[in-house]
Amino acid sequence: MKPKRVGMEVSIALSEAVKMANVDCIAAYPITPQTHIVEHLSELVADGELDAEFIPVESEHSALSVCAGTSAVGARTFTATSSQGLALMHEILFIVSAMRLPIVMAVVNRALSAPLSIWNDHSDVMASRDCGWIQIFTENGQEVFDQTLCAFRIAEDHRVFMPTIINLDGFTLSHVVEPLYLVGQELVDKFLPPYKPPYTLHPDRPLTMGAFGVPEIYAEAKKAQEVALRNSYPVIMELWKEWGELTGRHYHPIEAYRMEGAKIALLTMGSFGEIAMGAVDRMQDEGIPVGLLKLRLWRPFPFEEIRQSVQGLETLVVMDRAISFGGIGGPVCSEIKSALYQQPKRPKVFSFIAGLGGRDVPPEQFEEMVQQAMKMKRKRPVEEFTMIGVRE
Amino acid sequence: MAKPMEQYTWRDIPIGCVVEEPGNARDYKTGDWRSQRPVVETAKCIQCGVCWVFCPDAAIYRNEEGYYLANLDYCKGCGICARECWTGCIRMVEEEK
Numbered sequence: 001m002k003p004k005r006v007g008m009e010v011s012i013a014l015s016e017a018v019k020m021a022n023v024d025c026i027a028a029y030p031i032t033p034q035t036h037i038v039e040h041l042s043e044l045v046a047d048g049e050l051d052a053e054f055i056p057v058e059s060e061h062s063a064l065s066v067c068a069g070t071s072a073v074g075a076r077t078f079t080a081t082s083s084q085g086l087a088l089m090h091e092i093l094f095i096v097s098a099m100r101l102p103i104v105m106a107v108v109n110r111a112l113s114a115p116l117s118i119w120n121d122h123s124d125v126m127a128s129r130d131c132g133w134i135q136i137f138t139e140n141g142q143e144v145f146d147q148t149l150c151a152f153r154i155a156e157d158h159r160v161f162m163p164t165i166i167n168l169d170g171f172t173l174s175h176v177v178e179p180l181y182l183v184g185q186e187l188v189d190k191f192l193p194p195y196k197p198p199y200t201l202h203p204d205r206p207l208t209m210g211a212f213g214v215p216e217i218y219a220e221a222k223k224a225q226e227v228a229l230r231n232s233y234p235v236i237m238e239l240w241k242e243w244g245e246l247t248g249r250h251y252h253p254i255e256a257y258r259m260e261g262a263k264i265a266l267l268t269m270g271s272f273g274e275i276a277m278g279a280v281d282r283m284q285d286e287g288i289p290v291g292l293l294k295l296r297l298w299r300p301f302p303f304e305e306i307r308q309s310v311q312g313l314e315t316l317v318v319m320d321r322a323i324s325f326g327g328i329g330g331p332v333c334s335e336i337k338s339a340l341y342q343q344p345k346r347p348k349v350f351s352f353i354a355g356l357g358g359r360d361v362p363p364e365q366f367e368e369m370v371q372q373a374m375k376m377k378r379k380r381p382v383e384e385f386t387m388i389g390v391r392e
Numbered sequence: 393m394a395k396p397m398e399q400y401t402w403r404d405i406p407i408g409c410v411v412e413e414p415g416n417a418r419d420y421k422t423g424d425w426r427s428q429r430p431v432v433e434t435a436k437c438i439q440c441g442v443c444w445v446f447c448p449d450a451a452i453y454r455n456e457e458g459y460y461l462a463n464l465d466y467c468k469g470c471g472i473c474a475r476e477c478w479t480g481c482i483r484m485v486e487e488e489k
Contacts, residue, residue, distance in 0.1 A: 220400055
């Protein structure tokens with residue numbers, strides 16, 4: 001089938017991908033800016049367009065608990081949340097990943113309270129960074145649609161069995177109407193076979209999930225979980241390649257933009273990559289040898305690809321959308337620095353925090369980050385990180 | 393369990409740490425941190441079984457003579473049996489080293 005190009009709100013496109021994945025169960029609690037996804041899915045179920053159980057619950061803690069149950073009986077399960085909702089799910093996030101239940105969740109990134117903010121940054125997902133889920137960031141509507149379908153395939157692969165989070169920026173991505181190519185149902189059916197769980201809760205074959213782990217076994221269980229998450233990496237590469245062959249849309253853990261001959265690079269995650277591309281174009285026109293790296297795969301972290309991507313760079317400017325309070329500042333930059341520390345040759349890495357709580361980051365601010373980094377490179381930076389666009 | 397827990401390597405852990413064998417908690421002796429144990433004075437016991445009913449750990453069994461006794465592999469020494477016993481035939485005594 002020839003791909004059809006449509007204009008669609010990104011939240012609706014995500015819901016359509018969930019429908020095409022033919023999920024069995026959705027349990028979710030509405031929270032801004034995730035609401036349109038759940039609303040649309042409940043309509044699809046109510047209208048008989050999607051044969052699934054839609055389970056309304058009284059909180060996000062219950063939403064993910066219900067999802068754990070339905071996934072444990074072998075149902076393909078989806079949920080979505082934002083901000084405080086993700087925070088309320090926190091304890092269940094770790095249970096789901098340790099139990100290896102391949103739930104797919106859309107996190108429509110929104111700032112954490114207080115002060116109360118409904119707008120976008122990455123503080124919600126960064127607070128749950130170590131929850132053991134596969135975590136993917138998206139830049140535009142097409143990526144959201146594609147990655148949602150890929151997420152089910154990755155999560156349920158017999159070499160993976162890991163829950164997967166698709167991150168999309170609240171409002172700046174979730175609520176905009178974007179042009180995108182949908183795919184035919186026959187392509188999805190071919191790409192995404194029915195879920196075959198390794199174990200299911202069933203009275204015919206009793207077993208225990210989520211059992212007690214005494215000190216004699218807990219560390220072994222955690223090592224097995226960590227190795228499994230790292231081992232998902234080559235499978236994710238393989239499945240993105242397969243999706244690329246089917247659709248012509250190729251995905252990599254880090255996307256490089258105009259990096260040929262670059263001495264400086266910006267690194268972003270999420271929808272601000274598109275604005276950064278414009279800023280890079282402008283700076284290149286002015287003769288500044290700057291390129292852009294866009295980090296897509298956040299967990300498992302692409303250590304080797306980061307090391308390869310920065311080869312030949314003198315300066316790396318990392319933009320974070322969250323603060324690790326009292327620590328190094330930006331969680332992404334912290335990771336990048338760790339990945340490069342043991343390298344004999346590495347660029348100077350500068351941490352910038354921008355775009356908190358829905359604050360816009362115009363192209364000029366990306367240029368300012370590059371200029372400040374070039375200045376700081378000449379002298380030893382005093383601060384661990386710089387907050388940009390903050391009134392002094 | 394196919395083998396004792398301390399012999400499992402991380403590679404042996406089933407996906408999601410699932411316990412595939414039903415009822416294998418029996419192999420794990422949970423009574424080893426008890427500080428008191430129930431002692432039954434069978435002469436006073438009327439074999440009513442109220443201790444068996446109330447034991448939260450199902451650690452009480454009935455012997456061939458019909459008396460109810462605690463399986464000390466699993467009894468945690470909570471003393472509920474002694475508290476509930478109508479005739480007062482169960483006494484909690486300190487575990488000695």
